[in-house]
Amino acid sequence: MTLEFIPLGKIAKEYPYGLRFDFEDVTLESSLEKQGILFPLLLAPRSSQKAILISGHKRFFFALRKRWHHVPVLFVEEKFSQKEFLLLSLYSKWNENFSDLDRMVILRKGEKVFGLS
Secondary structure (H helix, E strand, O other): OOEEEEEHHHEOOOOOOOOOOOOOOHHHHHHHHHHOOOOOEEEEOOOOOOEEEEEOHHHHHHHHHOOOOEEEEEEOOOOOOHHHHHHHHHHOOOOOOOOHHHHHHHHHHHHHHOOOO
8 A cells, every 4th residue: 555645526425335424523523624624535446437435524524614736645456345344434433433333334334234233
């Protein structure tokens, strides 16, 4: 994986791996205002289409609200399955506190969308 800076417009407006109900986080937004994005967004490349966001949804939506033009990203290899992308998204947030609504979103996506039980 290599670090790249890409335009926000190259990231798809679909979020199959988004695990949050609420994308606002005052503490994170304060940090982003002061220091910018320190940890790149994780993306799944798609050949001829926009990349899919795997991890970094809060940072992505903050950048959209602030009308930033480019964000730092890492592209994950295409060889992973959708289930593996979902697990990667979950593992990248493992130490964060999930609200009850976030847990419900995670369980529903895992079960209904990706067939995990």
